[in-house]
Amino acid sequence: MSASRDGADVVLRAEGVSKVFGGTVALNGVDFNIYRGKVNALVGENGAGKSTLMGILAGVHEPTTGRILLGGEEIRIGSPREAGAYGIRLIHQELLLFPNLSVAENIFAGSELQSPVGVRLREQEAEAAKLLERLGQRVDPRALLGDLPVGAQQMVAICKALSQRVRVLIMDEPTSALSTREVASLFEVIRGLVADGVSVVYISRRLEEILEISDFVTVLRDGKLVAEAPTAEIDTHWIVEQMIGHDPDALFPYEPRPVGRPLLEAEDLTLPRPGGGLWLDRVSLTVRAGEIVGVYGLMGAGRTELLQTLIGERPEAVGRVRVDGASVDGQSIGGRIAHGLFLVPEDRQREGLVQALSVKQNVSLASLDGFGTIAGLSLRREASEVGEVVRDVGVKVPDIDFEVTSLSGGNQQKVVVAKALLTDPKVLLMDDPMRGIDVGAKTELYRIMKRLAAGGLAILFTTSDLMEVLGMADRILVMARGRITRELTRDEATSEALVAASNPHAVEAVAG
Amino acid sequence: MTTQLHTLQQRVRTSAAQELLEQLRTPRGWRMLLLRLRAFVALIAITIVFSVISSPFFTGSNLRVMTEHVAIIAIMAIGETFVILSAGIDLSVGSVAGLSGMIAGGLLNDGLVLHPLGVVVWFNVPLVILIGLGIGAGCGAINGAIITKLGVAPFIATLGMLSVARGFADLRNNGATFPNLAGDPAHHNTGFDFLGTGNVLHVPFTIVLLVIFLVVAVYIAKRTAFGRRVYAIGGNERAAELAGIRVNRIKVGVYVISGICAAMTGLLITSQLNAAFPDTATSYELNAIAAVVLGGTSLFGGRGTIGGTVIGAFVIGFLSDGLVLVGVSEFWQMVAKGSVIVAAVALDEAQRRRQSRVSAAAASVIEEVVSSEKSTG
Numbered sequence: 031m032s033a034s035r036d037g038a039d040v041v042l043r044a045e046g047v048s049k050v051f052g053g054t055v056a057l058n059g060v061d062f063n064i065y066r067g068k069v070n071a072l073v074g075e076n077g078a079g080k081s082t083l084m085g086i087l088a089g090v091h092e093p094t095t096g097r098i099l100l101g102g103e104e105i106r107i108g109s110p111r112e113a114g115a116y117g118i119r120l121i122h123q124e125l126l127l128f129p130n131l132s133v134a135e136n137i138f139a140g141s142e143l144q145s146p147v148g149v150r151l152r153e154q155e156a157e158a159a160k161l162l163e164r165l166g167q168r169v170d171p172r173a174l175l176g177d178l179p180v181g182a183q184q185m186v187a188i189c190k191a192l193s194q195r196v197r198v199l200i201m202d203e204p205t206s207a208l209s210t211r212e213v214a215s216l217f218e219v220i221r222g223l224v225a226d227g228v229s230v231v232y233i234s235r236r237l238e239e240i241l242e243i244s245d246f247v248t249v250l251r252d253g254k255l256v257a258e259a260p261t262a263e264i265d266t267h268w269i270v271e272q273m274i275g276h277d278p279d280a281l282f283p284y285e286p287r288p289v290g291r292p293l294l295e296a297e298d299l300t301l302p303r304p305g306g307g308l309w310l311d312r313v314s315l316t317v318r319a320g321e322i323v324g325v326y327g328l329m330g331a332g333r334t335e336l337l338q339t340l341i342g343e344r345p346e347a348v349g350r351v352r353v354d355g356a357s358v359d360g361q362s363i364g365g366r367i368a369h370g371l372f373l374v375p376e377d378r379q380r381e382g383l384v385q386a387l388s389v390k391q392n393v394s395l396a397s398l399d400g401f402g403t404i405a406g407l408s409l410r411r412e413a414s415e416v417g418e419v420v421r422d423v424g425v426k427v428p429d430i431d432f433e434v435t436s437l438s439g440g441n442q443q444k445v446v447v448a449k450a451l452l453t454d455p456k457v458l459l460m461d462d463p464m465r466g467i468d469v470g471a472k473t474e475l476y477r478i479m480k481r482l483a484a485g486g487l488a489i490l491f492t493t494s495d496l497m498e499v500l501g502m503a504d505r506i507l508v509m510a511r512g513r514i515t516r517e518l519t520r521d522e523a524t525s526e527a528l529v530a531a532s533n534p535h536a537v538e539a540v541a542g
Numbered sequence: 543m544t545t546q547l548h549t550l551q552q553r554v555r556t557s558a559a560q561e562l563l564e565q566l567r568t569p570r571g572w573r574m575l576l577l578r579l580r581a582f583v584a585l586i587a588i589t590i591v592f593s594v595i596s597s598p599f600f601t602g603s604n605l606r607v608m609t610e611h612v613a614i615i616a617i618m619a620i621g622e623t624f625v626i627l628s629a630g631i632d633l634s635v636g637s638v639a640g641l642s643g644m645i646a647g648g649l650l651n652d653g654l655v656l657h658p659l660g661v662v663v664w665f666n667v668p669l670v671i672l673i674g675l676g677i678g679a680g681c682g683a684i685n686g687a688i689i690t691k692l693g694v695a696p697f698i699a700t701l702g703m704l705s706v707a708r709g710f711a712d713l714r715n716n717g718a719t720f721p722n723l724a725g726d727p728a729h730h731n732t733g734f735d736f737l738g739t740g741n742v743l744h745v746p747f748t749i750v751l752l753v754i755f756l757v758v759a760v761y762i763a764k765r766t767a768f769g770r771r772v773y774a775i776g777g778n779e780r781a782a783e784l785a786g787i788r789v790n791r792i793k794v795g796v797y798v799i800s801g802i803c804a805a806m807t808g809l810l811i812t813s814q815l816n817a818a819f820p821d822t823a824t825s826y827e828l829n830a831i832a833a834v835v836l837g838g839t840s841l842f843g844g845r846g847t848i849g850g851t852v853i854g855a856f857v858i859g860f861l862s863d864g865l866v867l868v869g870v871s872e873f874w875q876m877v878a879k880g881s882v883i884v885a886a887v888a889l890d891e892a893q894r895r896r897q898s899r900v901s902a903a904a905a906s907v908i909e910e911v912v913s914s915e916k917s918t919g
Contacts, residue, residue, distance in 0.1 A: 341784070364786030375784055382784075386777035386844030395774055396785035398767035406765030449785065 038065040038245070040099075041229045042087065042118065042198050047096030049082050056082040058253040059096070063246075064198055069220060069230045071244035071261070073237070075273055075468055078250040080233055084200050087231075088120035089113035117197030123206060125187045129176030134158035136175050137190045161189040165219045181212030188219060199223065200231040205239060207329055210533060217243050235495075237266045249273055270497070274469045281469065282476050282501030284520075289504075290319030291354075293488035294371075294457040299339050299349035301332075301512070309335040310347065311512040317457065317488040322479060324503030325492040327532050332512040333492035334376055337459045340490075341373040342366045354456050367396055370456030374446050374463060376492075382446040383434050390416045390430040392445055397452045419448045423478055440471020447478065458482065460491040464498055476502055496525045510534045580889060581836045581853040588857060592864035599867055606746065610814075612859035613752035614807050616852045618826060619833035620759045621803025623851045624796040626834050627763075629776040629843025630689065630696035632800045634703035636826035638681045639808030640711040640819075646674040646809055647720035647818020650734055664729035671737070671809055678805025679798050681707055686794030700797075704827070711820045720818040738813030748810055752852075755803065759848045762799075772796055776843025804830075832883045833858050840890055858882070 042064040049057040057079045064070050074080050085091040087098065089107040097104050100116055107113045110120070127136050134155045143150045143157070158171035167185045175183060184204055191199055201220075205213045220230055220243060234240055240247060241261060249257045249272040257272045271277060294317040301310035309332050317323045327333045339347040342363045351358050353369045361369065375381035383392055393416045394401065401412045416430055425444045427437060434445055443463065450458055460479075464472050479502070483489055493499050499506055506523050508516040508531035516531035593600035618635050625632040649670045653662040665673065681703060688699040725732035740747040763769040771792045774782040783789050807826070812818045837854030839846025858879065865875050 343784070362786070362788070363783060364788060367786040373784055375781075380778070381780045384774045384777035384781050384844065386840075387773060391770065391773070395770070395782070395787070398770055402767055406761060407767060407770065409765070453786075 038068050040064065041066040041101060043099040044083065044087065044093075045097050045099060047083070047086060047093045047098070049079075049086060049091060050094045056253055057086070057093075060250070060253070060255045062248060062255060063258070064229050064231055065246055066229050067224055067227050068245035069224055069232050069243050071232045071234065071240040071247045072250065073234070073240060073247060073269060073273060074250035078273070079253040080250055081202070082253075083250065084120060084202060084231070084233065087113070087118060087198070088200060089118075090120075114194060117195050118200070119191040119194075119196050119198070120200040121184075121187045121191055121202065121204065123203040125183055127175055127183060127187060127190075129174070131175060132172050133162075133169055133175055133178070133186050134171040136186055137161065137171075137193050139190075141194065157193070158189065161192055162186075164192070165189065165222070166215075179212070180207040181209065181215065184208065184212070184216060185219070192223075196228055198229045198231065200233070202233045203235065204232070205234060205236060209328075209330075213239065237269050240269070241266065251275055281473055281497070284501070285480070287320045287480070287484050287504070289321050290486065292316045292318050293354050294340070294490065295350075295352040296340060297350040299336070299347060299351070301335055301339050301344055301347040308512045310339060310349075313349070313509075313512070313514055315490075315507060315514065317490050319456075319486045319488055320483050321504050322483050322489045322491070322502060323505045323507065324499040325490065325507045325509055326494070326496070326499040326528055327492070327509035328494055328534070330511075331509040331532065331534070333494075333509055334461055335512075336509070337373055337461045337490070337492060340459055341371055343373075367453050367455075370454070372396070372450040372453055372455040372458055374443075374450055374458065374460040376461035376465065378439070378442050378446060378466075383442060385433075385435050387434065388431045389420065389425065389427050389434050389437070389445055392434050393420060393430070393448045393452055396449055415452065416448070419452050420445075423448045423451065424474065438468075438471070440467035440475065443467055443471070443475060444478070447475075451482075455487065457488045457490065460489065462493055463491055464493065464495065472498075496528060499523075499528065500525065508532050581838060581850060581857055581886075584836070585853060585857050585860065588860050588864060592860070592867065596864070596867045599864060604863075604867075608860055608863045609752075610746050610748045611863060612856050613748045614810055615826075615829045615833055615859050616752055616855035617755050617810070618804050618807040618823075619830040619837075619851045619855050620755050620848055621800035622827075622830040623759070623834050623837070623839055623846060623848055624763070624772055625696070625800045626831075626839050626841060627776045627843055627846050628772050628793060628796045629779070630793065630796065631700065631831070631841075632682075632685065632797060632804075633697065633700040633827050634681060634685060634707055635800060635804035635807075635830050636823045636828075637704045637707035637711065638678050638801055638804040639811065639823035639826060640821060641681070641707040641714075641808070642674040642677040642805035643808035643812035643818045643822045644711045644714040644720070644820055645677050646670050646734075647723055647812055648714055649673065650723045650725055650731055651720040651818075653729065664731055666730050667725070667732070667734050667736075670731065670734065674809045675802050675805045678801035678803070678808070680801070681804075682798040682801025683794060685801070686797035689797070690790035690793050708820075708824070711822075715820065717820055719820070723812065723816050723818065734813055735816055736813075738810050738815075748814075751806070751810070755806070756848065756852055763848050768792065768795060773844055776845075778844070828879065828883070829855075829858055832879060832886070835883060835890060836886045838890065838893075840894065841887060842894075854886075 040063045044060060044062040047057055047060045047062070048055065060079070060083060062083060072080055072083070082091060086093050087107070089110045089112050092108070098107060099105070105116060107116065107118070128139060131139065137158045138154045143153050155171040162169050162171065162185070165185055165188060167182065169178065169182050169185065175186060178186070204216060208216060224230060232240070232244055244261045247259055247261050247264060247269060248255060249269065251273060274281065297314045299310050299313040300308060303309045313336060325333050325336065335344070338344050340351055342358070342361055342365070353366070353371055356369060358366045358369050358371065384395065390413060394412050398407065401407045413430065420427070420430055423444045425448060426441055434442060437445065463475060467475065479489055491502070500523055504520055506518045506528065507514050508518070508528055510532050511534050516527070518527060589600065598604055618639065622632055622635060649665055653664040655662050685700050685703050688694050689696050723734050725734060736747060738748060742750050763772070771782065771787050774785070774787060775789055775792055779789060808823055811822050833854035834846070834851050835841060835854070836857050837846065837850030837852070839850060861878060861882065862875055865878060
């Protein structure tokens with residue numbers, strides 16, 4: 031590959047880079063170019079190798095094979111500190127800042143301006159103010175970081191990177207927690223940096239953003255580089271096709287299902303937000319047997335809070351919930367599970383699974399009362415019933431006594447679904463069920479969802495992914511600022527309509 | 543280049559897959575078994591070393607005496623195991639043992655004096671024991687309520703109870719001992735000494751009690767929904783909650799169990815000494831926690847076994863008695879015990895890291911292996 035393209039030359043290049051972790055090949059012979067003074071977007075599904083590649087460039091990992099070239103010269107990046115010395119800086123998705131320290135202290139954490147008697151706080155604050163001004167931010171350097179909105183924290187993280195010489199700035203999913211307005215302001219900052227000659231690597235899953243901000247797009251799939259193209263020559267469909275390796279329209283093959291009686295009815299659910307405002311504002315909805323209903327909304331729209339309220343995790347919520355006609359108001363989570371509700375939570379690791387337990391013990395966790403006999407738990411019945419449901423949802427595991435941590439993300443998600451099914455639910459609540467699982471597992475999970483719905487289950491799922499909600503849902507509820515702003519049937523739904531209805535600033539207009 | 547990597551990848555995968563499959567069959571993996579048996583290995587090593595240096599160590603009578611000492615540690619540690627499995631900690635067990643011993647001793651010595659009525663009520667020995675155990679259960683329930691209802695961290699709640707229970711043990715008789723627990727036939731309360739010194743078919747009753755506690759505890763841990771839920775809460779409280787488990791109830795339950803086991807220990811010591819001292823079982827929480835972690839229970843909760851704890855108690859007991867036999871001072875014993883606890887936790891950490899590495903590596907190959915097994919089989 032040439033050292034320049036369309037007049038842009040390569041500042042940093044990974045050549046034939048591979049990385050093997052244990053028995054896994056995370057990166058396989060990747061040639062990645064970062065063009066000088068451009069925004070280089072890196073896209074790929076979870077597990078495609080994006081983080082590994084960035085980790086190698088930022089000195090977190092060492093490549094198993096391959097080399098790194100900076101301005102044509104081979105370099106060795108042994109640690110994040112060495113990467114910093116070469117002017118390569120990585121801003122993590124989680125920002126890795128200290129909420130308990132001031133803005134200035136955060137910017138200079140690890141590289142404090144020292145004098146013989148200690149840190150020169152005044153000077154740090156003055157420098158921080160200059161940096162913030164360069165980005166056009168009105169933030170007090172002495173403010174506590176934790177008191178700032180996420181967008182401002184993102185800016186502080188950029189200031190931190192800029193506080194030292196930076197040639198290549200790598201931003202890992204910088205917009206995942208930002209509002210539309212904050213994204214616009216971030217883009218302005220990025221354009222300013224690029225104009226100053228900084229090369230930016232921009233990792234994101236929001237394809238619209240990539241088309242807007244980037245100059246080049248590189249796609250990784252299964253640890254391999256599958257495509258690189260100037261952004262001007264491509265579109266969303268192309269990116270998705272490269273990412274998943276086949277036509278995206280085939281990802282969620284749809285077929286209509288008959289719809290039965292209402293199984294989940296919620297009326298006027300309202301959930302106060304600590305510190306004022308509402309997480310949920312008079313939300314009413316109905317899901318019928320056989321229906322798969324999607325709740326679409328941006329971060330902070332109240333999707334997760336809606337499902338938590340339905341399952342009874344938010345006792346402070348008011349409103350009425352009926353499952354198959356029976357009221358479950360005032361019931362505990364256990365009581366609601368007994369009525370036929372079950373929540374497949376957003377974060378498998380933190381909320382869905384008990385890592386210390388086996389696959390079998392995880393699946394049976396919500397159904398232990400059913401295995402009770404006078405002589406204690408019937409382990410034989412547990413094993414046979416769990417085995418049955420595990421086969422039914424197609425968890426790939428040689429033995430149900432395996433540790434649950436030894437499974438991949440998609441398989442772990444199926445374990446959580448199996449746990450739900452063992453409770454014999456009527457309504458399945460699924461919070462961002464496709465999060466962090468690979469494409470094959472997505473298609474398979476969707477097939478399971480369709481089969482369950484065809485068997486008379488009502489499914490309510492949430493997502494912030496347009497493709498998922500358009501592909502999977504029979505009916506779509508759009509949320510913004512705790513309200514349902516729009517309800518669309520599958521035929522009415524377009525991505526434009528969803529984006530418009532999910533805009534938090536449009537809520538007043540709708541409610542008005 | 544690419545093909546080379548491909549074959550490398552292939553080789554790594556097939557060999558890794560076989561090995562991982564072996565390791566991952568949780569109860570059967572030999573590495574896990576070895577790590578789980580580390581307390582057992584330590585026990586054998588201690589026995590061999592002390593038998594060599596001190597000839598009376600490995601004799602029937604000494605083993606019997608040592609096992610009685612072990613039982614006292616083990617019963618307390620069995621209760622502590624449930625707490626630690628739930629990712630909690632109970633520092634109050636030593637003091638609760640002391641308090642229940644003093645309460646029982648007082649009832650045997652003086653009876654229950656109802657001042658306004660001027661009446662003394664006497665209880666027979668089984669009732670006294672039940673009351674003693676009830677005191678333990680009550681202390682545990684208070685611990686549990688403070689932890690779940692008031693949201694106080696287990697470390698602090700039980701540290702408070704450590705001081706409060708010891709204070710009440712001292713208050714019971716103004717810091718003095720109840721010296722005579724023989725009872726009086728007239729009051730039908732003789733025979734308390736059987737608990738700590740009696741024999742059943744030539745086996746010390748203390749050891750019989752240990753076996754009973756062991757069997758019941760293993761049953762609770764492995765074969766009841768309660769036990770499974772304790773593991774689940776310790777492993778991931780939030781996941782347990784979302785599975786409809788009443789987390790607070792289970793938590794109160796484990797502290798009650800711990801309190802009962804501690805009280806049993808206190809009664810045993812009181813019975814063996816035939817006197818109730820207010821400072822009975824002081825700093826025994828250290829022994830109990832040491833036995834639990836030596837037995838392979840993770841202080842993070844969710845992983846561990848009752849059987850491991852009992853082996854851990856054997857290690858602690860044999861180590862202490864062996865050091866006494868060899869003539870090492872009590873102060874050095876404290877140094878040894880403290881070091882053993884820290885070493886055990888360090889090993890536990892090493893095991894955890896290894897386990898998570900293996901699991902992470904396995905996630906990638908397992909599906910392939912399963913798919914290939916299915917297609918060939």
